[in-house]
Amino acid sequence: MEQFLQQLTNGLAVGGIYALIALGYTMVYGVLKLINFAHGDLFTYGAYLGLTLLTSLLLQNRLGAVGGVLVLAAMVMGLVGLIGVFLERAAYRPLRTSPRLSAVVSALGASIFLQNALMLIYGARYQVYPENVLPQVAVSVFGLGVPLMRIVVVLVSLLMMAALYLFVQRTKTGTAIRAAAIDQGAARLMGIDVDRVIRLVFLIGPALGGAAGLLVGLYYGQVNFTMGWIYGMKAFTAAILGGIGNIPGAMVGGLLLGVIEALGAAYLSIAWKDAIAFVVLILILIIRPTGLLGERVAEKV
């Protein structure tokens, strides 16, 4: 039971990170019907920028642990969001009216470019986060010793998801995003600046992905320039699992995938860990072809 609960909380932490990244995929897909393959690399940029700012500014010494990390997170999210907006302008806007797969290839090119730029700047080796940025203590939750960092990851990701959900559901701008996702042409006729909505989506999605990168850096302590591939792929799987284009779907899909993976690795086989996620995905798509929360799309005739 102890082991099960440990794996469960670990799965929730990893799942929270998947969900944060998946939100970026699903928002971009919702508005543009584009798989932003470079999104995983923006997540890596979050981790690296976090490391650089952490070691160069030493905010945690000036503002205290909590204040320092909060300011750091805000800076990382802002910077990665700006990179996202720039990426959209450079690599995707010129292809908005082109065949869909051309934009996919441009996204793959952007991914290769971003990844190699990072390698040239930082080198190919693993980069290690400084220890004890946040106190490495275990907290007792109902008699179960859980590392504090794990709880922080789960809480932060849940908080960000809730904030995003409220923003998209309750504010006027959020309504514009939803409208543009349903029908861009009609949204434009209603006076919505669709270009602005797309810019905004490319600001929010990468900002959340960057935050996830920072969390991974703080949680695992080391980062690598290629980690965006595998995290991105898992997060995209999570987005599809929940039903792509659907924001609550990405959250459910991410958390579910994290938990299934952690439990599968613990009880089935660690060697097959990376395959478990895909087996679950295929099984669910066979039963529900548009994901768990995805809506059935009527075929246009």
Next chain:
Amino acid sequence: MSNRRLYLSYALAAAVLAASPLVLNAYWVDVLNSVGLYALLALSLNLILGDAGLFNMGHAAFYAVGAYTAAILNTHLGLPILWALPLAGALSALFAGLVARPVIHLRGDYLLIVTVGMGEIVRIALVNDVFGLTGGANGIFGIGRPSLFGLRIRRPEEFFYLIWAFVAVTVLLFHRLEQSRFGRALNYLREDEVAAEGSGINTVRYKLVAFALGAGWAGMAGSLYAAKMTIISPESFSFWESVVLFLIVILGGSGSIPGVIVGAGLVVGLPELFRRFASARMLVFGLMMMIMMIVRPQGLLPLRRPRFREADLESGEAGP
């Protein structure tokens, strides 16, 4: 388009290629061998992605099944590698048919991620030494050299002719296939699935056959790869390989056979040419991909649809 110009450029390209081992050194002949193998694989993917419009980003799985089948038949049973080639193709096709059957109805991007997943599952299965035959992470070594008409194929120039002869046969067959009822049905399916179904095309069957045929061809290319390398391991069939094949098809021109071959030359050849950028070469490569797509979103040599002249229609002639 004028077919004569197409055939002329094919003949010219074939002549230049056939003469190239005489002037190039072994290194560049080997690069051309890689281009040929990737051209074969990309042509097989083009059948699925370009002609039928099924987003398959896990093609390396079928390539792997073919390569491993040939390697296992060769090393365990001593079957000559060229004899194993059709068996490898058949097994790949069968495998593709079986795994694609439950997911073939998925829409575009859902199918894409499922094929990515299949590619990963196959790779992880190979690493974990499934059935105790695949040799785990080390793979299989000591695969025999092919021999043709008593001639043992060993040097890069000899492989060059074997591989490119296979490419030539493939181009010929796939051209015929494109113009057949089957090829036209696939194009119809890609453009408008509902309308195709409405016109009596059995969409599931056609999609499955396209999948199996493309996978079978990739399996045969896989056995050529095994014969050339004499050693295969799971890392040769990673997700990256599937991505590269996907890139070749879209960059070259989805659905266009000459485009796909040019795309293979570009995607395999460019990183070689960029060697002088040293460690920045993949950075330049990624940048080139973005620029090429922005400049030519349809691909380098896009598919040109046959045009019907009014005169043909009036005289009752139905096209080329």
